[in-house]
Amino acid sequence: MHQVTPARTTAAAPADFRQRLLDGLALSITERGYQDTTVADIVRLAKTSRRTFYEHFSGKEPCFAALITEANNEMIRRIAAAVDPADPWQVQVRRAIGAWLDAADTQRAVAHSWIRDVPALGMLARELQRDLMERFITMVQTLTDTAELRGAGVGRASRQQAIVLLGGLRELIATTVEDGGRIADITETAVQASIALLGPSS
Template sequence: MKSSDSLPTRGRPRTQDAASRRQVIIESAYRAFVELGFANTSTAEVARRAKVSKRTLYEVFSDKQALFAAVISEHRHLLLDLPRPEDEQCALDESLFRIFRLDVSEEQSLEREAILRLMTRESILFPELSDYLYETRAVSSREMLMDWLQSTASEKNLPLDDAAVYAGMLMDVVFGALMPHRRVADFREKQVIAEHIKRRIQITLRGMGWLPA
């Protein structure tokens, strides 16, 4: 007779399968939303791409809005790399370069552009969807950046009049430049844009009193 130590652990494979299935659904939905848009993406199409039944999909996500929110939440690391490692030691401007992922590869740059365009496009077309993203905290980039600014100011004894204003200003500086009016296909040009963003961040930090003039 086998000892209790040699008996298989029940429940763990099922949990792993559920997590894997959820991940496959999210990734399939992401590709569908990017390609077709929110309005033209049906749950049936997502289920087909994920190779699951609609019933299985609805066991994981209550509706298409919840699925879209999960997609955005899953990919928000492409926009802001937060929180930062506790033992990170670097200059303040370098920290923000890393937070805003300004030195990513060409593949990562394309992924970030896709999620930015998806969020921007669908928020304009469906304002209620944008509201839902914020209500469910699928989008919390601004709040996370505010937390970083507040903790950094406290730790380094730096001036911080209004974390919300500075967080919004930094995000406008970065994402306003990352979403140009025309599509930039040349990665070298994107790298030039990233260098311009770095200079703008440094100018902003000097205005905040976080870098020497």
């Protein structure tokens, strides 16, 4: 009597399909931009179906919001991981900015779309931007609330400082991409501006 071996399933988990859809949207943004991307483009690049898309997202905008949220979370993770709180504070700033710009350069089109396209999403945009801003503020305040920085006369960043830092660097990244420049080329400007903003007042 032959033993029957159960057939191996190749079905992807729901999380796998969701990630494929996010990757498909990211690729379409790179190829044609967010505004010209359609659900059909996302589905085609994700190699899945419209039915699968609508099982995970109610439309293109919620899919975009999920992609931007994941990209922002990954950026924050990379920045936090790059900083050693025992380093001199200027080194900490340089490493944080370097990690930020590296993360933006990894997905230039998505980073640019986050800056330029999210504001066009109406109420969803306001909620998304507020949430992303709060996460960024928390990260900046956590990174600047260390013994090394306090010893150097650098206090915990205020909300206003964190907002200025985010807004300035986002605009610098966006204009650099739009001008066809290399994000790495703005590192020194971004580092020096951040040191000036966060450094001792006296």
